[in-house]
Each structure stands twice: as C-alpha cells, then as structure tokens.
Amino acid sequence: MTVYEDLKWRGLVQDISDPELIEKLNAGGLTFYIGTDPTADSMHIGHYSSFLISKRLAKAGHHPILLVGGATGLIGDPKPTSERPMISKEEVLKNYEGLKAQAERIFGFEVVNNYDWTKDINVLDFLRDYGKYFNINYMLAKDKVKSRLESGITYAEFSYMILQALDFLHLFETRNCTLQVAGSDQWGNITSGIELIRKKLDQTAYGMVMPLVTDSNGVKFGKTEGNALWLDKNKTSAYELYQYLINLEDSMIIDYLKKLTFLTPEEITAYEKKNREHPELREAHKRLAQEIITDIHGEAEYRKAQEISESLFSDKIWNLTSADIMMSLKDLPNFNVTVGTNILDVLVTNNICTSKREAREMVSGKAISINNKKITDINEAITRDMAIDGKVLLIKKGKKNYYLGILA
Numbered sequence: 001m002t003v004y005e006d007l008k009w010r011g012l013v014q015d016i017s018d019p020e021l022i023e024k025l026n027a028g029g030l031t032f033y034i035g036t037d038p039t040a041d042s043m044h045i046g047h048y049s050s051f052l053i054s055k056r057l058a059k060a061g062h063h064p065i066l067l068v069g070g071a072t073g074l075i076g077d078p079k080p081t082s083e084r085p086m087i088s089k090e091e092v093l094k095n096y097e098g099l100k101a102q103a104e105r106i107f108g109f110e111v112v113n114n115y116d117w118t119k120d121i122n123v124l125d126f127l128r129d130y131g132k133y134f135n136i137n138y139m140l141a142k143d144k145v146k147s148r149l150e151s152g153i154t155y156a157e158f159s160y161m162i163l164q165a166l167d168f169l170h171l172f173e174t175r176n177c178t179l180q181v182a183g184s185d186q187w188g189n190i191t192s193g194i195e196l197i198r199k200k201l202d203q204t205a206y207g208m209v210m211p212l213v214t215d216s217n218g219v220k221f222g223k224t225e226g227n228a229l230w231l232d233k234n235k236t237s238a239y240e241l242y243q244y245l246i247n248l249e250d251s252m253i254i255d256y257l258k259k260l261t262f263l264t265p266e267e268i269t270a271y272e273k274k275n276r277e278h279p280e281l282r283e284a285h286k287r288l289a290q291e292i293i294t295d296i297h298g299e300a301e302y303r304k305a306q307e308i309s310e311s312l313f314s315d316k317i318w319n320l321t322s323a324d325i326m327m328s329l330k331d332l333p334n335f336n337v338t339v340g341t342n343i344l345d346v347l348v349t350n351n352i353c354t355s356k357r358e359a360r361e362m363v364s365g366k367a368i369s370i371n372n373k374k375i376t377d378i379n380e381a382i383t384r385d386m387a388i389d390g391k392v393l394l395i396k397k398g399k400k401n402y403y404l405g406i407l408a
Helices: 003-009 020-027 045-059 089-106 123-129 136-140 160-175 184-201 238-246 250-260 265-277 283-297 299-311 315-319 322-328 343-349 356-364
Strands: 031-036 063-068 110-113 177-183 206-210 334-337 368-370 392-397 401-407
Touching: 003 020, 003 045, 020 177, 020 206, 031 045, 031 160, 045 063, 045 177, 045 206, 045 250, 063 089, 063 160, 089 110, 160 177, 160 184, 177 184, 184 206, 238 283, 238 299, 238 322, 250 265, 250 283, 265 283, 283 299, 299 315, 299 322, 322 392, 322 401, 343 356, 356 368
Parallel strands: 031 063, 031 177, 063 110, 177 206, 334 401
Antiparallel strands: 368 392, 392 401
C-alpha cells in the first residue's frame, strides 16, 4: 500500500483539501503541523489517535511539528453548544509545559507555542493584517459558528478561527509548513488557514482531517465530555487503561486496532478472524492494550498492568503491593478501618450493607470476601494480617461490588 492507501484502509482520512495532496503524501518530504490547546496538563486518548497519524507520516519521510496553543488556549475553540470557560494565563502556561514534556517523551515531536508569535500583535495590526481577509458570511457558514448562532457566540470565540489561520500562515512563511493535520472537528479552522495563505500569499497549502475516535456511545474522548483516558499515568493508570481496552465491545476492537496501532493489515486481519471465531479469548483486545500502553508508558508499565489485572481478583493478590492496589482502584469507594472492628460493623458503617441483618446474611451466605478470602464468621474482627502490606483490604460484596478499606 501507499501511505495514503494505508491511511484510508485504517479509516484515518475523512477529508482532504485538494486531490494533489495524495501524491504529496505518498512522495514524502512535507513539513506539517498538528495542534492542541493547553486546556489540561495532559493529553488523552483522543489526542493520541490524531498524533499517531503524525507518527505514521514521520515514518513516511514527512516532518511533524506539534503546536501547543498558548495563545489560542487563552481564547478557546468554540464548543458546539455553549461558551468554553476561560482559564488563567498561569494555568495555560502550566498546562503548556506539561503537554510539551509529554509530547516530546511519547512522540518525539518538535513543539512550538503560538503565543511566541501572537503576543506582540496589537489589535489594529490583527484587524488590518488578518481580519481584512475574512468575510463575515464565510465565517458564519462554518459549522462550529453556525451551531452557536441561536444560543449566541462571543466575539472572542468568533475570532478563534482567525487566530488558528494566523498560525498556519506563520508556519507556512517561517517553516515551509504546507499541511495541517487534525481531527474532523477542526476542518473549518484548517480551511480558514488555507484560504488566508491563498489570499495573502497567493500560495497553496493543504489540510487533512481524520474521523474522531469515539467511545462505545459514539461520544468523542475528551475533558469536556467527561470520558478522558489521560496519557498521564497519574491521572489514568496503566491498569485503568488496560481494563478499558480489554473490555471494549467486540464490534469496536478492529477499528481501534487499525487506528491506534502500527500492526500491519495482515496482522489485524488475523486478529479479526480470531475475534470472530473465539471472542471469549479476547486476543485482539489484549494486543490492543499491549500496543497502546507500551507505546505510551513503556514495556514495564504494560507488564505491570497485565500482572495487576491477572492478580487483583484472584489468590495472586498477595503478590501485589498496597500501592499497586490503591493506584489501580483509586476510583473505588474507600474508607478507613480500625483494627479490631467487627466485620458486621465495617459493612454497615461504610454502607456496604444497609443493616446488620443484611450484613449477617451476606457473611453467612459467603457473599463477603476480603482480599479474595471468604469471610464466614459474623464475629470475625479485622486484623492487620488480613491486609495487603498491613494496610489495604479489598472488600467484595456479591459478584461485582468492590470497596477499599484502609487500615488506620
């Protein structure tokens, strides 16, 4: 396959601005950029899917630039339904430093900040040098603006596309950057940059967008949507990412393998067959988790996530440390427990059971376990020997309800 054919096969091309781009992509040698605004100090899996396109293009002989929008982040790309909250300059700077370090570590890209060439432009120069090239009717026709006309859009947000077009123009002039790559929600901003370059310089630039990677409900991943899978392991642990990926719906797994890994078409086709014939083995899911976690966090973190997953709910839990368990299950309901407390009191006081009667029934019925050992005596008291490292109690009620008790 050519570079473009491979991108198409993987479902990574939704639109291109000009058919000429196909030949240029296949030939190599383009300088291109992909951008993100510093609305958080970590990227998430939605960014990862887009940036992997950049990695693919880099392997094909193109030169990637990552733009982190220290300027555009102060304004905010218009959301489809409501105005995006502004964040302080201090927070934008902090987030920029976090994203820069993360991008360099994971992707090895050169990172630039649009604040560097925007901060000294005064309002008159902005209007004369850039605003004069934008027709209001053209701007109103853009999908993001159009979707906000009824509820209202501020002038600051309305001007966002001019700022992003300015970025493309600057990189075109100073770095011979002729291509912008992004998710499909950036199509309007990309074409605005292409138009600005055409009108101001009488030159041709190009744009390419990919479909957004979504969760099982068709919602794109992101901070705003509340479903972000962060690339910072302190925000989303390797174990949490592993669990999400191996529990993906079977109908989504091949699409994810195509978009989020560098496996060959032959390898992916083989996993598609395995997934169809023996879905219970989840071989495709496990390979997806291996590829993504290893790429983001390294082989050791992947092996650790795998070990925790295999050990956490079995007798092997005693091979884990209390830190492993607390990091992996940090979103479970948790509470402090005093050594010597009766098991029934632990269950009722911490709302695991609604009453002592229910607690007695659960214990007698062998429906309560601590660190995967059944508790059968209603008079049993908590001891330090029950806890991992003398600290952590993984309490299970029934088949699926888990809680973390932390010994005082």
